[in-house]
Amino acid sequence: xxxxxxxxxxxxxxxxxxxxxxxxxxxxxxxxxxxxxxxxxxxxxxxxxxxxxxxxxxxxxxxxxxxxxxxxxxxxxxxxxxxxxxxxxxxxxxxxxxxxxxxxxxxxxxxxxxxxxxxxxxxxxxxxxxxxxxxxxxxxxxxxxxxxxxxxxxxxxxxxxxxxxxxxxxxxxxxxxxxxxxxxxxxxxxxxxxxxxxxxxxxxxxxxxxxxxxxxxxxxxxxxxxxxxxxxxxxxxxxxxxxxxxxxxxxxxxxxxxxxxxxxxxxxxxxxxxxxxxxxxxxxxxxxxxxxxxxxxxxxxxxxxxxxxxxxxxxxxxxxxxxxxxxxxxxxxxxxxx
Numbered sequence: 001x002x003x004x005x006x007x008x009x010x011x012x013x014x015x016x017x018x019x020x021x022x023x024x025x026x027x028x029x030x031x032x033x034x035x036x037x038x039x040x041x042x043x044x045x046x047x048x049x050x051x052x053x054x055x056x057x058x059x060x061x062x063x064x065x066x067x068x069x070x071x072x073x074x075x076x077x078x079x080x081x082x083x084x085x086x087x088x089x090x091x092x093x094x095x096x097x098x099x100x101x102x103x104x105x106x107x108x109x110x111x112x113x114x115x116x117x118x119x120x121x122x123x124x125x126x127x128x129x130x131x132x133x134x135x136x137x138x139x140x141x142x143x144x145x146x147x148x149x150x151x152x153x154x155x156x157x158x159x160x161x162x163x164x165x166x167x168x169x170x171x172x173x174x175x176x177x178x179x180x181x182x183x184x185x186x187x188x189x190x191x192x193x194x195x196x197x198x199x200x201x202x203x204x205x206x207x208x209x210x211x212x213x214x215x216x217x218x219x220x221x222x223x224x225x226x227x228x229x230x231x232x233x234x235x236x237x238x239x240x241x242x243x244x245x246x247x248x249x250x251x252x253x254x255x256x257x258x259x260x261x262x263x264x265x266x267x268x269x270x271x272x273x274x275x276x277x278x279x280x281x282x283x284x285x286x287x288x289x290x291x292x293x294x295x296x297x298x299x300x301x302x303x304x305x306x307x308x309x310x311x312x313x314x315x316x317x318x319x320x321x322x323x324x325x326x327x328x329x330x331x332x333x334x335x336x337x338x
Contacts, residue, residue, distance in 0.1 A: 001204050004276075004297045005145035006335040009196035013234055017151075017189060020233035028167075030156040030174045031227035035126040038068040038139035038156030039098060040222050043070035045121040045158075045170035046136065049096030055069060055118070057319035058326060061308035063124060067098070069222040074312045077139060077321035082269055083278070084108075084199040086321060087115055096120040099135065101128040101223040103278055103331075104147075104271025109134045130246050130273045131248070133157045142231065144195055147275045148238050148245070151192050153231040166245055180228040188228055208297065218311050225227075247295070249274035252334040259338075264288045270334070276301070277332040301331040 016299045025031050032038050045055065045067070050071045055064050057076040064074045069248050090097065094116050099107050103129050112121060113135075121135030129147050142153040144277055158170050180188070189222035198207045253274035266287065267280040281287055284300055291298045308315065316323075332338075 002296045005144035006149040007144045007199040016237045017230035022232040028158040032154045035139040035154035037224040039066035042137035054094045054097030056100045057322035064312040094119045100124040104128040104273045106240035150234045151231045176227045178225045246273045249334040253277040
């Protein structure tokens, strides 16, 4: 079975984790343990007294949770059928908006800026590695299961043109964050190794049988600290192959879209890096079963998005397109040729 998520930790990466060359951040770049920590940092710097923050309803619960951790209030906005922000659903009086480029599908930031001229824009590229830095802040994720799937890591970039007070606040917040000690780095190493074994070809059949569908505890304290030195080493080693990996995933997504499927006319879409190929279908169970027969795991990603959003004040019916898409989108892995 090809797992939906790319979670690997081969011997060469284990060596690099401890002995490779560390990635050194560029100006305005902050290396963190998670992308969600970057969202919290950006909001704390931009809105130290809190505010109303736009959040895409079809999304991971970690985004709304980051907004709450920054002592701000989430305001949910809808998505279009091609998974971009539905601009008509965006209130014009927001204090900030987190623009999530779902699956690497790029939004038009200038259109959003015109809609909300006073809002701080945080571009969430947790799925969009390779997309440009835009807005006022940009966050990326390099967690296991993301692209690149390196481990417990995120990157926050304070973009050029940010006002001086915001720059000073975000720098001060970062300097105060704790770092990984040897024991915490060793625990992270062991955790990554366990996940890699669970997702390996030999063990994944058992992992799938042990998986349980559950709703996570969405209101959680975001643990914020600087990126582990081992993840910085892995990132440094991976960078020379980034462009090649993106080309490979895009080619795999294109090939997937041309396969012969058991239901009529499924609609495919994928983003700049083809993190996953997304298919919209009215009967995802049929397609999911077909892929399982081919030895490929698929899933309705963010299928619990509306349930999560309700725990942050979402009112049912306010984002109707997102509610429909949670039931119709199936994610297909692209990191291996199918």
